[in-house]
Amino acid sequence: MHAAIEKEKMGAEPRSMLHVLRRQVEARGDRPALHRRRGDAWEAITWRAYGELVERFARALLAAGLERGDRVAILGFNCVEWVVADLGAMAAGCVPVGIYTTSSPEQCAFILEHSGARVIVVDDAARLATVEAIRDRLPSLHLALLIRRDERALALPWVQSFDDFLARAEEVPAARYLASVEALEPHGLATLIYTSGTTGPPKGVMISHRNLVWTAARLLEAYGEPGEEKVVSYLPLSHVAEQMATIHLPITAGAEVYFATSLEAIRDHLVDVRPTIFLGVPRLFEKMQAAIEAQVAIAPVLRQRLFAAARGVGRAFHATEAPGPALRLAHALFDRLVYRRLRERLGMDRMRFIASSTAPIHPGTLDFFWSLGIPIHQIYGQSEASGPTTLETPRARRRGSVGRPLPGLALRIAEDGEVLVRGGNVFLGYFRDEAATREAFDGEGWLRSGDVGHLDEDGFLWITDRKKELIVTAGGKKTGPALLEGLLQAIPPVAHAVVVGDGKPWIGALLTLDPVAAAGWASERGLPFTGVADLARDPRLRDHLARAIATRINPRLARFETIKRFVVLPVEFTTGEEGELTPTLKLRRRAAIRKYAEAIERLYAEPLDESVTACAER
Secondary structure, eight states: OHHHHHHHHTTOOOSSHHHHHHHHHHHHTTSEEEEEEETTEEEEEEHHHHHHHHHHHHHHHHHTTOOTTOEEEEESSSOHHHHHHHHHHHHTTOEEEEEOTTOOHHHHHHHHHHHTOSEEEESSHHHHHHHHHHGGGOTTOOEEEESSOOHHHHTSTTEEEHHHHHGGGGGSOHHHHHHHHHTOOTTSEEEEEEOOOSSSSOOEEEEEHHHHHHHHHHHHHHHOSOOSOEEEEOSOTTSHHHHIIIIIHHHHHTOEEEEOSOSTTHHHHHHHHOOSEEEEOHHHHHHHHHHHHHHHHTSOHHHHHHHHHHHHHHHHHHHOSSOOHHHHHHHHHHIIIIIHHHHHHHTOTTOSEEEEOSSOOOHHHHHHHHHTTOOOEEEEEEGGGTEEEEEOBTTBOOBTBOOEEOTTOEEEEOTTSEEEEESTTOOOEETTOHHHHHHTBOTTSOEEEEEEEEEOTTSOEEEEEEGGGOEEOTTSOEEOHHHHHHHHHTSTTEEEEEEEOTTSSSEEEEEEEOHHHHHHHHHHTTOOOSOHHHHHTOHHHHHHHHHHIIIIIGGGSOGGGSEEEEEEOSSOOOOSTTOSBOTTOOBOHHHHHHHTHHHHHHHTSSOOOSSOEEEOOO
16 A cells, blocks of 8 residues: 555655545645635635545445445435535545436436436435435435434435444544555546436446546646646536536646535626636626627627727737737726626636637637637537546637647548547446447447547537437438527527528528527617516527528628527526436537427428528417
């Protein structure tokens, strides 16, 4: 054991994230690592206390009789206990399994049954009730640990409070914990990440200890030497991207993590914490953009003109490799008058790195923030690659691309255009699904990404579509919906777009409206706004969308892929079992097409004329 520790200190790649954590505990000791909200203030947890909590949870699991390879499920919003349970399970040789908080009882039952979890950690009594309702279907599950104490829930014989469970650590000596950590193998199973199910039932992605260590180290290498970094944890921890952002990268970089109290509180937390690193999803940035544009729309005319001028200068400045003196002076002036003030209002004034991940972000949104001095860098990847595959950085960016591969990772483009991946981040396979595992790799061992793209001469990757989502019209023409949907979503006040036309004579679309952008759009035109349902039926909105499609989108497309007709749905897309979006806000295309089959049929019910037209919603 001691020889292994000495080898680790000499610079060998750590065998697990627990070994990386131990390094940080030794190096940082009583400096803050984690922060949780207590009333109106943040309570800090030191690196030493962080390591002790992980050890206590692991020892408690061992005391409870869990064995190596047993699964420990976690269902709850981001918090210190979530992370402690995740790392503590690994330390005990068990396997953590995150479950989305938006999951329905059926979805929870599927993951718990498929994984065979023996223990589940839940954050409150409401989520415990969801598990209690399906428990008779889960013969392997025998213990629930409740983070927020609730005496009625704790009366159930199979439920114990998280804090009380930690006390069981005293039943197991520290030496057994150390032996358990030293027994971890780099290529052993560390965690299960269940996919969000965009194309069918979730699959359990098996991530190894080396996958986590290697990926976090390569991210840090691409990012550069870290300073005193701060991050806010708020996206679902059941997703590998947020696990990397909240757990593995901060441990590797020695960054401080602040746990948001809710998704709704994230904007207040940004202003309060002023993080240096921020990971967002495209929809969050789109909502920020819509809110800013709505505020500008009702501002005095002089402020509107100042904002427009600032954006013009910002766009020119960032598009020029060597700005001249006049442009530098104008940019400095607008930085004082507009950019800096906006960054401070958003809590983004100290950010060194802002990233968008989990789904494609529209170029118009990237341009909007870049023009205001808020550069958003894209990270592309998938659960099967432990999160990131490529990323843009301040030192290596090409707008429109998804960046370059992680250091040490290889990319290849197959003959059919599919992006293939090979590197230390590639997963072990799918849990209990050998057939799907075989399909995930080509004949030479390269991971199939499922995405179509190309590499430019400088090694930047450009994603053009999802391989399995190509639309083939009745005329045999193939169209990638992602590009068209991105163009449609750039038209205010559109929120989401679903392009359809598989087996049909031409391309159509389903559109939804963003409530904030819709309110601003209506206000600019002096129209009453009572909600997206009423505005969706307004002929003036449909005329506006038809003109935008006809003049701004269709001229950029091949004739066979132009959008001929659309429906404005009187609803917003939602997450959940019946929702059109995954918990990370990616489109569930098949679910949306099934749900709005009647609306799609209306698109093709009448003969087509030469103009872009909207079908009236019934």
